[in-house]
Amino acid sequence: MKDLNQLIINFNFEKNFKDLDFYVSKSNMSAFSLIDNWPKWEKKYININGEKFSGKSHLVNIFLARNKGYKIYAKNLNNDHLSAIKIYENVIIEDLDENVDEKLLYSLINIIDLENKYLIITSKLPLVKIRFKLKDLLSRSKNFILSTISNPDDELMFALILKNLSDRQISLDKKLIDYIIKRIDRSYSKISEFIYKIDEMSLKKKIPIDFKIIKNVLGE
16 A cells, blocks of 8 residues: 555646546546547447445436436336437436346337437446346346446545545544555445544544544444
8 A cells, every 4th residue: 555645745636536526546447438438439338337435426427417318217217218218319327226127127228229329327236247037138238338446446545535524624634544544444335434423423522533533433
């Protein structure tokens, strides 16, 4: 791990923050590049997958801020969407999992294919690992460009912690951030959860965040 006390000096954070404050690093570069390079894709179907809070919806919002599109949450997919998508070149389906209505999804993909539209699907798991019961849908899932947002690297961990702190108007010494990064899980959800907990404890105790609060939340 790099010396995190030097990260602010070594990394140009302002340069790496892109549209809507999305921070680009090795962990998410592939997914961001796809969004950034539309419509120059090898295929018209892409699947951006990764854990909760990894930035999938953030990327979708960047895409929609640049291009017209129709967004559907997979859990709300219904027959009305089959006609609603017709006037859009781009269709986005968010948070897809094994609970989706498979027949409707298959019908939707067929319409998108016939009308030569672009499709973005976000999910926790890669589509090829979702156990679809419909064989035709399973076959379709293999035709997507897959882009997995991996666990945050050192640079992204630091940036995400800074962003979470900034959102709560919290300022921490770099030594405290260094201490946190070396001890919490490399997980997007854990970062958000940890910052929430230290902020909550700080407010409850009515004292600034210090090593004692951080160690307490870490269970040390």
